[in-house]
Amino acid sequence: MSLGGRLALLTRGEGSHVWDAEGTRYLDFLGGIAVNALGHAHPVFAETVARQAATLSHVSNYFATPQQLELAARLKELAGTGERGRVFLANSGTEANETAIKLARLHARKQGWAEGLIVSLEGAFHGRSTGALALTPKAAYQDPFRPLLPGVTHIAPTLEALEELFAGGERISALVVEPIQGEAGVLPLPEGYLRRARELTTAHGALLILDEVQTGMGRTGRWFAFQAEGIVPDAITLAKGIAAGFPLGALVTFGDASDLFYPGTHNSTFGGNPLASAVANAVIQEIQDRDLLANVAERGAQLREAVERMPLVAGTRGAGLLIGIALTKPVAAEVRAAAHARGLIVNAPTDDAIRIAPAYTIGDDEVAEFTSTFAVALDEVASRHAAPTTEGIPA
The missing domain is CATH 3.40.640.10 (Type I PLP-dependent aspartate aminotransferase-like (Major domain))
Incomplete structure (x- = not known):
């Protein structure tokens, strides 16, 4: 898996977080591509x-x-x-x-x-x-x-x-x-x-x-x-x-x-x-x-509502905690890389969409961390692609 342009060697995980060999922590909102339903190292597992x-x-x-x-x-x-x-x-x-x-x-x-x-x-x-x-x-x-x-x-x-x-x-x-x-x-x-x-x-x-x-x-x-x-x-x-x-x-x-x-x-x-x-x-x-199906539905709606107000986002689709974030420009790879560089794992299955599939166990803390980090990543990419302005330039 490439995180921010380099291959990450992940060594351990706990809940919705993983750590690489250098000790860097990531919020895992891909969940092994919709696999890790209970997160990492769940005691029951x-x-x-x-x-x-x-x-x-x-x-x-x-x-x-x-x-x-x-x-x-x-x-x-x-x-x-x-x-x-x-x-x-x-x-x-x-x-x-x-x-x-x-x-x-x-x-x-x-x-x-x-x-x-x-x-x-x-x-x-x-x-x-x-x-x-x-x-x-x-x-x-x-x-x-x-x-x-x-x-x-x-x-x-x-x-x-x-x-x-x-x-x-x-x-x-x-x-x-x-x-x-x-x-x-x-x-x-x-x-x-x-x-x-x-x-x-x-x-x-x-x-x-x-x-x-x-x-x-x-x-x-x-x-x-x-x-x-x-x-x-x-x-x-x-x-x-x-x-x-x-x-x-x-x-x-x-x-x-x-x-x-x-x-x-x-x-x-x-x-x-x-x-x-x-x-x-x-x-x-x-x-x-733990009635996690109810949590999947609730957190999915919560995430979609938060994301739809962000820059570069054209809308969201999917159901529960399988969410596609449609972008207004074909910059999904840049958004993924910017998110990874800030410690957030997401996926870009197409040029104009981001996929998230976090653990069913996520709560307010994980939603807040994702929301703030993803917004910063989108802001960075949006500013990079902002239309040039002529304001203040002499005619």
Whole structure:
């Protein structure tokens, strides 16, 4: 990670702060890119890792463990899958999305199709393994690795493009979308998009798969972003905040999609090991016990209100503590560097947007520190790009 033009060697963290090897302290408002839901070195996280590592950390996929079964039950309950829902535990968001691709292929076969298109959206990011990369239509990522997985296409993230897709007569096995496109600058889908996508996929025999790797596990103020839309998808993919820093991913299925995988079609040696599962269970319990979803919603609104009054800010978008700050000029890299130089970690996913994704545990102190530091960084960049004045210069 580059902080102010140099590579920072981070050595420790506590709460929403990290320190580098030189002892410099930073306020971490990126949270490991929406991963560190409880912040750094949270006692529940540390104690759970130590306790579980002292008993059982890995047993391979030939056995089940109580921690794994507990986590699967928790995810089904939080997502509202009902009894038919199933959970496949993986190691990352990319692996979860690879699993989703295989789910779509199995669905096409069940429909009796030799082929079925998998569709994702322009601006999407679903991972960098070769399958997930095919769903991530960014030339800089894809071009060095072509040819990519066949049978994948991309459409604009608009309702018009969605309607045209399903009016075209193609056999579509799955539509894969992020409720909020994080790498595109924290761009929410258009109002009503997910509801219409659900209607069209159902009518045309396609799966609706939601990539909630970044939005899931409470990041938006709900356990999952789709819950704000009143729909039920066929599958969701999860990672990032699910274990608050311990590598873990998941595919959660609903309804008929839960019957597609059968023994031998997929597996993972490390996925859902008892250590990762125990941490995820503890993280979920801590979020529930401390009512952190309410804090996510409250602090997100507080931050957006404060930021929208600052220079260079055109507006904010996102939900909860996944916030995109739209800038009036393409100076996001300069703003990021200026913030880093003052001890604030943020991210510039695009030229004209800053992304913040802090821990769910932030309070008034962290909000105040962010607000004051970010305002100074914006002022510096704004002054650098201020229009020249001729006032006081003789004609």
